[in-house]
Amino acid sequence: MPPSSASHATVVTALRSAGCVFAEDEARLIVSTARTPVQLAAMVDRRVAGLPLEHVLGWAEFSGLRISVRPGVFVPRRRTEFLVQQAVALASEAPVVVDLCCGSGAVGAALAASLPGAELHAADIDPTAVRCARRNIGARGHVYEGDLFDPLPRALRGRVGVLAANVPYVPTGEVGLLPPEARDHEPLVALDGGGDGLDVLRRVAAEAPLWLAPGGSLLVETSERQADLAVETFARAGLIPRLEVSEELYASVIIGMRP
Incomplete structure (x- = not known):
């Protein structure tokens, strides 16, 4: 079951508490990427722990493309x-x-x-x-x-x-x-x-x-x-x-x- 729309507010709160400046935008991306509530919770935990958003998502947007990234790889700017x-x-x-x-x-x-x-x-x-x-x-x-x-x-x-x-x-x-x-x-x-x-x-x-x-x-x-x-x-x-x-x-x- 995909995460519910109510999850967005919870994720925003968690990200803001962790000091994420663009908490609402990040929450939207995380919620839309997570396939299950369990995956959503794990992604939020990784972001709160300081992992780059792109490593959490598994991709970065670059020149109109979705570029796959993984932990330990430089994130394209x-x-x-x-x-x-x-x-x-x-x-x-x-x-x-x-x-x-x-x-x-x-x-x-x-x-x-x-x-x-x-x-x-x-x-x-x-x-x-x-x-x-x-x-x-x-x-x-x-x-x-x-x-x-x-x-x-x-x-x-x-x-x-x-x-x-x-x-x-x-x-x-x-x-x-x-x-x-x-x-x-x-x-x-x-x-x-x-x-x-x-x-x-x-x-x-x-x-x-x-x-x-x-x-x-x-x-x-x-x-x-x-x-x-x-x-x-x-x-x-x-x-x-x-x-x-x-x-x-x-x-x-x-x-x-x-x-």
């Missing part, structure tokens, strides 16, 4: 939809697309949905994330496990039109300042970007020209205060950089084109 929008705008017909540091595969899945003729490849170092990405990407692409470019087929070198890399960019010293939902329940490898937050970005930018086709672009999300240094990093790697900003989504994306 709405601001990253701006990276997807920029990538779609740059893509040629039937492009070769790579989703690096793919996590749940949200970016790759969104690009595949927007670019039906794309040849999609995705990779992540975290085996839990890779399993999740394979579920979300399915037959629309290939998902590999390994460090950055290492697991990608060598045949992709010089052929990639769109290289989207949602790299970790939180400085190591600031990881402890993140909301508990992130720092306690998402993998550190998906958050920690090193001393200034740009260690992984530097590695990606340095190798990207080997993989990009002429005119192909690398797209990386970063913070506003890191943007200038990230642009310099792209330029030093031989890419032609530019910064795109969405005030609505509070998102900054560095785009580097291979000449």
